[in-house]
Amino acid sequence: MKAVRFTAWKTFPTIEEVARPKPGPGEVLLKIAGAGACHSDVAIFEQFDENMGAQLAPSYTLGHENSGWVEELGEGVTGIELGDAYLSYGPIGCGQCPACSRGQDTYCHNAAQQPYLATGLGRDGGMAEYMTVPARNLVPLGDADPVAAAPLSDAGLTPYHAIKLSLPKLAGGGKTALVIGLGGLGQMAVQILTAITGAKVYATDMKPEAMAEAERAGAITVASGDDQVARIRELTGGQGVDAVFDFVGISPTIKLAQQVVRRQGRITVVGVAGGPTSWDFFSNPYEAELTNTYWGTIEELYEVVALYRAGKLSPNVTRYTMDQALDAYRDLHDGKLSGRAVVTPHA
Ligand SMILES: [Zn+2]
Ligand SMILES: [Zn+2]
Numbered sequence: 001m002k003a004v005r006f007t008a009w010k011t012f013p014t015i016e017e018v019a020r021p022k023p024g025p026g027e028v029l030l031k032i033a034g035a036g037a038c039h040s041d042v043a044i045f046e047q048f049d050e051n052m053g054a055q056l057a058p059s060y061t062l063g064h065e066n067s068g069w070v071e072e073l074g075e076g077v078t079g080i081e082l083g084d085a086y087l088s089y090g091p092i093g094c095g096q097c098p099a100c101s102r103g104q105d106t107y108c109h110n111a112a113q114q115p116y117l118a119t120g121l122g123r124d125g126g127m128a129e130y131m132t133v134p135a136r137n138l139v140p141l142g143d144a145d146p147v148a149a150a151p152l153s154d155a156g157l158t159p160y161h162a163i164k165l166s167l168p169k170l171a172g173g174g175k176t177a178l179v180i181g182l183g184g185l186g187q188m189a190v191q192i193l194t195a196i197t198g199a200k201v202y203a204t205d206m207k208p209e210a211m212a213e214a215e216r217a218g219a220i221t222v223a224s225g226d227d228q229v230a231r232i233r234e235l236t237g238g239q240g241v242d243a244v245f246d247f248v249g250i251s252p253t254i255k256l257a258q259q260v261v262r263r264q265g266r267i268t269v270v271g272v273a274g275g276p277t278s279w280d281f282f283s284n285p286y287e288a289e290l291t292n293t294y295w296g297t298i299e300e301l302y303e304v305v306a307l308y309r310a311g312k313l314s315p316n317v318t319r320y321t322m323d324q325a326l327d328a329y330r331d332l333h334d335g336k337l338s339g340r341a342v343v344t345p346h347a
Contacts (some may be wrong), residue, residue, distance in 0.1 A: 002345070003061040003128035004325045006041075009049045013062055013127075016177040021124065023074030023132045024301065030068035030088060030133055034150030034317075035126035037182070037328045037341040038065060041047055046333075055114065055122045062111075062164045063155035064090040064118050065342070066126030067146040070138075077135045085146040086138040087153050088126065089298050090118040094135065098105060103298030126150075127325055128215060139301045144309050147347075151184060151315045151340040154295065156304045159189035159245065161296030162268045167197065169266045175199040176236050178260060179219065181247035181271055182210035184340040187217065187316060189245055194218040194310035202232065202241065204256075209338055213316065232260045240285065241265060251275035261288045317342045 005016045023029045041062050048056065066088045070080055093100040095107025100108050108114065116122025119133055141149055163170075163177075170177060170193075175196065179189045182205035193201045194217060203219035205211055211221040222231055233240060240262030246253050249271030257267040258277070263285040269292045277290075284290065296304075309311045316339025320328040328341035 001129035002322050002342070003124070005059055006045050006062050007059045009058065010068050011045060011060060013045055013326065013329065015322070018061070018128070020130050021132045023072055024283075025075040025135070026077060026134055027074040027132045028070050028077055028080060028135050028138065029072035030066070030070045030126070030131050031071040032066060032126045032129060032131055032345050034060065034067050034148070034342040034344055035063035036065035036151040036155060036184075037332050037343065039332065040064070040155055041120075041233035042333050043272070057122070060120075060122060061074065061124040061126075061128045061131070062114075063118050063125035063127035063131070064120030065151050066090075066119065066131060066142065067150040067153070068126070068131070069146070071130065074135075078313060080135055080138065085141040085144070087141055087146070087149055087301065088131070088133050089137040089139060089301050090121060090153055091185065091295060092116065092118055092123065092134060092137065095134070105298075106295045115217065127343055129322070137298070138317045139298070139305050141305060142309060144305070147319065147342060147344055148315050148317050149305070149308060150342050151188075151317065152304050152308055152313070152317065153301060154314065155184040155340055156188050156192075156308070156313060157301050158270060158293070159185050159247070159302055160192050160304050162245055162293040163189065163192050163196070163271050164300060165293060166245075166268060167264050169243045170197040170199045173198065173312040175242045177201050178232065178241040178244045178257075179203040179214070179247065180253045180256060181205060182207070182214050183247065185270065187213055187339070188313065189247065190214045190219045190315050191306070195307055199242065202235065204228070212328065213338060229256065229259045236262065244268070245270060247271045249273040251274060251277060258284050258290070261285060264292070265289070294330040315340055319344050320347065
């Protein structure tokens with residue numbers, strides 16, 4: 001079968017012919033419906049090096065947001081029907097520690113002893129015709145379109161987790177949220193905020209088409225510029241924003257968040273660009289929290305799928321065939337995408 005392989009640090013991936021995998025005990029073989037291309041993949045093959053550790057070291061098949069149909073059951077797997085469509089939860093921890101027991105493999109207590117982080121992150125992922133995955137990681141999609149669903153397992157789940165942790169700041173009337181950065185995750189954040197909170201949603205990005213898409217999803221956009229902070233303060237009655245979500249994470253975007261968050265508000269940095277910021281007693285409003293989040297839990301992925309099946313989330317997806325998979329990464333790298341690139345190996 002064909003697979004998109006990450007073969008060496010700082011090396012663009014290649015499409016290779018590899019053997020179709022066999023599901024081990026407790027695993028299933030998934031016939032891939034969709035595999036989303038993520039900015040983290042670009043960081044992995046372009047920026048990262050040996051210092052990232054053995055868990056992410058090449059070589060393996062990329063793709064950590066995947067959906068598909070069950071093709072084969074490994075030993076001991078019950079309660080799963082061949083041919084049914086599932087979304088795959090990417091992270092794979094030990095499965096038994098307190099964090100994994102609540103479905104939060106991202107914070108597995110035994111992560112240091114695991115051979116990889118997730119499907120597509122150290123372990124063979126979904127940018128291939130088939131992928132094996134523990135049955136525990138499958139979330140049923142029912143009759144929903146599995147191709148458009150693929151990005152939900154990262155581009156949907158990651159903002160959902162961040163927003164869920166901020167709900168105490170957004171409950172009640174007259175609350176406000178700001179989404180900084182309207183790529184795949186930021187657009188999903190606008191849809192999730194609109195679906196599960198009553199907050200007024202503001203959004204900003206450098207690209208006019210991304211701003212237009214966020215407006216169609218119900219956001220009020222605020223273009224960047226010297227007076228951006230003043231305009232956001234004015235829009236929020238001088239108070240500032242209750243919950244800010246930064247999907248970029250460079251120094252200027254974190255600074256913007258610090259300047260517009262309100263007293264007792266919350267800033268969540270989700271983007272991994274890694275810009276430094278400074279903090280001192282007077283740099284942020286009183287009791288304003290500044291935190292980060294990473295991916296989400298299996299239970300939250302069930303909630304994301306429920307929103308998708310209810311028609312509240314509609315990922316903007318651009319489809320690529322297996323032979324075009326490298327173009328998906330090129331287009332992502334060159335900033336040519338407005339939605340999420342999804343590779344569909346069996347289309
Ligand atoms: Zn990702
Ligand atoms: Zn664990």
